[in-house]
Amino acid sequence: MAVVESVLKREFKTDLFAQFARIGGALASGRRLELLELLAQRERNVEDLARLTSRSAANTSQHLQVLRAARLVEGRKAGLRVTYRLADERVFSLWKSLRELGESRLAEVSQMVRTYLNGKDSLEAVTAASLRRKLERGDVIVLDVRPAEEYTAGHIAGARSIPLPQLRARLKGLPKRREIVAYCRGPYCILAYEAVALLRSYGLRAFRFEQGFPEWKAGGHPVQRIEAKR
Amino acid sequence: MAVVESVLKREFKTDLFAQFARIGGALASGRRLELLELLAQRERNVEDLARLTSRSAANTSQHLQVLRAARLVEGRKAGLRVTYRLADERVFSLWKSLRELGESRLAEVSQMVRTYLNGKDSLEAVTAASLRRKLERGDVIVLDVRPAEEYTAGHIAGARSIPLPQLRARLKGLPKRREIVAYCRGPYCILAYEAVALLRSYGLRAFRFEQGFPEWKAGGHPVQRIEAKR
DNA sequence: AAACTAATCAATTGATTGCTTGAATAGTGG
DNA sequence: CCACTATTCAAGCAATCAATTGATTAGTTT
Missing domain, CATH: 1.10.10.10 (Winged helix-like DNA-binding domain superfamily/Winged helix DNA-binding domain)
Structure with a gap:
């Protein structure tokens, strides 16, 4: 029994x-x-x-x-x-916690990120909390450099969409003095790195948001989306 | 290029x-x-x-x-x-979020838990927040029914160790009227189900903590451990 | 040093997975 | 109804994984 x-x-x-x-x-x-x-x-x-x-x-x-x-x-x-x-x-939470664990525990990951991404830009990034404060004070321009369709599906509230390929052409629409924060898909997305590099090469005050839209949304921060036409 | x-x-x-x-x-x-x-x-x-x-x-x-x-x-x-x-x-967090996702999304899991565990005991369980309140008010006896060595390595602060096999013999040491909450390893651990069934069959006011020690600890609730002798 | 033990290694087997290719299915538009 | 498209299915092959077995290593005890 x-x-x-x-x-x-x-x-x-x-x-x-x-x-x-x-x-x-x-x-x-x-x-x-x-x-x-x-x-x-x-x-x-x-x-x-x-x-x-x-x-x-x-x-x-x-x-x-x-x-x-x-x-x-x-x-x-x-x-x-x-x-x-x-x-x-x-x-997404599950994937995020797997990713965070991998980042902290797999030496290979930090090695790869260092050699590939930090080669692009070694500057410190803006955290979500810090970006939230800057947005609330209104003293920042937030750029969404993902493809337009992803911006449409959802973006950080108040962000402007300038897909990376168009950035160079639209530089003159950006203020010289104000702080600019660019973001894309997440920590391993290369778009924001490249956007910041480009903006800085033209003398603008650009920084990279350390994460991406999905993390911002999952963190309960304000988002917007463009409603589809019927 | x-x-x-x-x-x-x-x-x-x-x-x-x-x-x-x-x-x-x-x-x-x-x-x-x-x-x-x-x-x-x-x-x-x-x-x-x-x-x-x-x-x-x-x-x-x-x-x-x-x-x-x-x-x-x-x-x-x-x-x-x-x-x-x-x-x-x-x-542990990663495993916990995988487990929670599986519980909610895999129909097979809830089916298995229903047929196997609920056959043991269909009573509602005590949540962590509720157990914490009861403990702070001091109007509950908390029983750790895992093997003694797991209790030693860490347990809910204030809990008494009575490994399941010894429970029947130690019934007389338990108060008749006070509320008793039993816990073990986690939601799929069978020990607490069996402990509650046994206690109830003797007329005691027993309930099951819905989770286990690792979840309690991960939730930041107070724990204790027995220090090893040197 | 010999006997013993816990853990790992190595080799084998069968099962599963991953990728590719080409065909089949279901839905669209003329 | 026909041509076309997005997706899925099916078959086949190589690669990987899982479990078993017996051997080996490292450390303890006598």
Whole structure:
């Protein structure tokens, strides 16, 4: 009797942990994590995701289905296209805590970030709390340098959209003296680094927000979005 | 030039996300998650972990090495034994958020918990905030029904240790009228369910704490530990 | 030094995963 | 109904992972 019960207990635990391992398995591929990072910006169809990650549509579709089987993303079909999005804001939290743990514990990560990103710009970045204060005091220009469509889907309240490729052409619209803070997708997004480098090369007072839009939103800070026309 | 740069960007991203995927990969096995859950209680040597999970020492050692390669656990050798522990409290946070996500999103999990655990006891459980208040008012007896060694390594401040196997023999030491709250390792630990069932069958006013010691500690609530003799 | 122990290593097996390719499906627009 | 498109499916192959077994290493005890 006691033996039977303990076997049951073991089976229960084994099965239970195996379920949780399904989620772990979904996080076990860099490609899938990259898809999660993109979907944290805004929902996307398969083709877009494939293009943004430089992979085939078939391969991207398969990874999305693994993520969907683990219930981390949801897809809905509209016409020919299937649009995927994160299934839950806690999915982003999970990815964020995995990322933070990796940053602090995997020596390789900090090494890579140092050699690649800090080569671009070694300046200290603006924290979320600091950016929030600057915004409330109104003494900062916040630039969203992601593609326009991501700005449309959601951005830091009060930010202006200037996608990186257009930045050079639109320099004259920016004030010479005021402080400018640029942000993009997250800590490993290169756009803001490049934007700050460009702005500084023209003598503007530019800084980089240390995180990105999804982190700002997850932190409960004010956001805006452009409503779609009907 | 722009092409070279974008290839670099792609390689950087691919490599970077692959690093994070190492952690995901370590979380991709139920057996390893079970080890993390045990190590969240207290540090353990390989043999103990193998016994507690009903697996061979060689297999357990291999899983521990996967966890160590992902820097989620650390081992230190003392004499013949190697003692493993969680490398960082954020490792527990990560496991906790994975678990919570799984609970809410994987239908199979809630199904399993319902059929197995709720068969034991369908009563509502006491939350951490509520238990904290009861403790501060002093109108509750808190029982730690885990093995004594886990109690020693750390327990809810003010709790008494009565390992489940000894509970029946020590019933007479418990007050008839006061409220009793039992806890163990976490939401999927069966010990507290069984303790409450036993206490109630003797007419005591027993309830189950909905979580376990690691969650209590991670939540910043007061804990105690028994210092080892030198 | 010999006997013993805890842990790890090494090699093997079978199972699972990942990627590629080409076909199939479902929906759109002429 | 036909041509076209976005996505998914299916098959095949290589690579990786998981569990088992027996050997090996490092450290303790006698």
